Amino acid sequence: MSKHHTKRESFAIGSIRVRPGSSKATELPITRLVTGAEISLPIRVVHGKQDGPTVWVNAAIHGDEVVGVEVIREVLASLSPKEFRGTLIAVPIVNVHGFLAGDRYLPDRRDLNRSFPGSARGSLAGRIAHLFLREVVAKCEVGIDLHTAADRRTNLPQVRADLDDPRTRELASAFAPPVMLHSEIRDGSLRHIAGERGARVLLVESGAPLRFDDWAIDPCVAGVRRVLAALDMIDPFEKEPPTPAVECRGSGWVRARRTGILRLDAHLGQQVVRGERLGALYDSFGKTLRAVYADRDGVIIGHTEAPLVNSGDAVVHIASIVGPPPAEPADLVPDLTSDPTNGLLS
Template sequence: MEANAQRHEWFGAEVAAGGSVNTELEISESYSSRNVSIPIRVVRGLQDGPTVFVTGALHGDELNGTGAIRSLIADQNWQMLAGTLVMVPVLNVLGFERHSRYLPDRRDLNRCFPGNASGSMSMRMARVIFDAIVTRCDYGIDLHTAAVRRTNYPNVRTDFKNAECMRLAEAFGAGVILDGRGPKGSFRREATNAGCPTIVVEGGEVWKVEPSVVECMTRGVNNILKELNMMEGDLEKPEQQVKIRTTKWIRAERGGFLDMHVSPGSIVASGQPLATNSTLVYEDHSVLRSPFAGIVIGMTTLPAAQPGEPVVHLGRLTNRKSARRVEKHALRDDVQRTAQEHLSTSVQVVEPFVIPEESP
């Protein structure tokens, strides 16, 4: 008999070693007194090992993570040797059903953890999720996209000071890793504080399942399972991963229509034009330039802007030499290169406008 042959119970369902089960976690009640549940897939290996959760759609309109988890579930050749994997395609099912980032009470579930059993609806939901999933897991992977009207180049966000979080982030294999604990009340911050090191993965847009982003996410989840000896095989990672401590949103100085000069994943030099804002008849040009050498982590997909609105999200690189090195290694990684090519189709990228000289 294998060391992990005993049966485990998850959300009322028993899962035998080497088996899997579809089950549900009741998180709330509807106005009609009916139970509200989130569907969950639990997979166990034959041997003892870590317990890992992977969640999608914590914001109900962010569906790339949902697509990635469903791809893992549907893969007939996918096998786990050890440990337990808890897969939650849609964590915020109430937001998902309304195609909304938020819960029906307009609260952001990702600011409500670890929750409160006697608090608001969102706080109660967060408490149920936290107690039922996080407290039983050793590690976590939370899959996200950019907010509405934006897109993100695939990246991992983690606390550089936490060794186990960094282990997950590096194993995931994204080309870009950003430093940060996450906002107070966020799922990954509170899970990590509770002893379950958790990372966030960002990629793509809301309301879509984008193949190149799904490929980044599924590769990353498999990499982490291999790193934790839950699956066989070598990790598939880029030659280099850039670690970024400083980011900055470049904001519109004037209102008008945007011409973008960069796309997600673009490497930029200090002073390089990022976007030009002008009137609808191409007058009164306002050029936004990069304040430092960096990489485009995210950007708006809405070509109209008012003063102060975010246009391009930059991650700061050390210098131009470092920028060239990052670009070279990204092009060598098929998954990163495909993602950059695909995400660039979300925006129209043109050469900077040259203002003609006035006639004498």
């Protein structure tokens, strides 16, 4: 009998069981507020009728990273549990406290993505990390961890992963972001501990905190669905193959060499060469204080959105492209961020 026609067992998570061919939401208790109201980890499970991998997708490990919440909503809306193969655990908001406050961190200022594996009796961050590992990561073989840039920064849609691992590389290529960046693993991160537990993890960066931009959301919705298709959990949905990701190894920030008001002329996805002018710093009367130049060849994968910068502040993030650069001098991504109305007035 084909594996796709084997009768599946119900999927257990927390205190519930999800029947094959169905989707169900649940909440895992975390703690209580001083008011007595319970704070819980929201989860939705899509448990297909047919066998397949078990995968998780999460967002908002940092509470101000709202892009991934919308990505997960749109992905879930596109799935049919009766036609799905395998199981998807969707956790749109991991840092519930930070999300409610619009804050990157937890109330004690801990970074949840530096708190894994955590402990059932540890700090609040440690308890959330422990709960997430026990109820989500331990059940899965692949994870997609959705992020945005930090405060007053923005990121090009990109996958950061261990590209030296063949299976992880396949999944990153399947996501087909504009850029896939080989990235070292940071101690205490979800990617670190999940990898130690045998899961392949794609860390996705896209957009800016506390805002929705279609240019940041749409590539991630398509990317998550492509990974599900590559895992044979859904049927391929695109008639034409996507543009292959540009591989990058290593990256660095260009830093301001004066304090001033920043005007950037460069944009996300732009290919640059060492010494290329990216913008300039001015005083309050418009006098040029210092130009900003690229310190390497590569592609811009992030930049500050803060107009006021101090000497030493990170300004533009450039990743080094492996091999010959793609189509020169075309950019990897159109400058969709240049319209301040986000198309609302068109």
